Amino acid sequence: MTPSPLELRLLGHPVILLNGHPLENLPSRTAEALLVFLALQPHPVSREFLAELLWSERTQDQALANLRSILSSLRKAVGDYVLATRQNVAFNRALPFLLDVEQFEQTIERLPLQRQTAPLSPETATQLETALAHYRGDFLEGFYLREGRGFEEWAALLRERLRRLAHLGFRARVRHALENGNYREGIQASEKLIAIDPYDEEARRQLMTLLLRNGNRNTALKQYETLRKLLHEDLGVEPAPATRAVYERVRALTFPPPLRPAPRP
Known part of the structure; x- marks a missing residue:
């Protein structure tokens, strides 16, 4: 598969790739947090909201000035993946990108796992395996934004939601492994459950x-x-x-x- 020009692997320790290479010219951890947050928003976000999210302890004027500086550097790093007007900022979903959180979340939610009684079909089992392969660990594992209390609260809520989905998915995979005698696969899935x-x-x-x-x-x-x-x-x-x-x-x-x-x- 040809790599997407921008790839955000956020399950586990975050990795951001541009054209297949690690994105190393982000100016700060705050810029990384801003890119992550925007990529996970379906709609544009106001500058005032972002300023409060990332610099909770600063005055609004200070926070907005910081945001202007970060946006300028971020756009130099990722180009038109970040769009900004005088009022709002958005992630450009018209450009090709891969986001492991979306791929994982959408697949797990679509599969019939909540009230599973019958064995998984081969197709469902394959889709489940593909989705779970994205779950390398907790959302933004090891990532912390010292001044961004709002960002940390948002990340903690999303982290817990994704953890619940992973638990549901790995539980279904263990059952599938037991039913089919795939003991090594089941052991790996059980160990993932215990890690969660x-x-x-x-x-x-x-x-x-x-x-x-x-x-x-x-x-x-x-x-x-x-x-x-x-x-x-x-x-x-x-x-x-x-x-x-x-x-x-x-x-x-x-x-x-x-x-x-x-x-x-």
């Missing part, structure tokens, strides 16, 4: 099951001990009875047979 929420006991139970069926009994037992220690030290509680029951079955090797797709007639 280390206290997710259902994900731990599924991971222990998958590890055992993949021949990694000792690793499955260690997962339980890791969870038990985490819950005790952080929350002062023990694992749920259902989790303890899976642990006992792993330890005793008295596990139900693997789930396999029903043979076709």
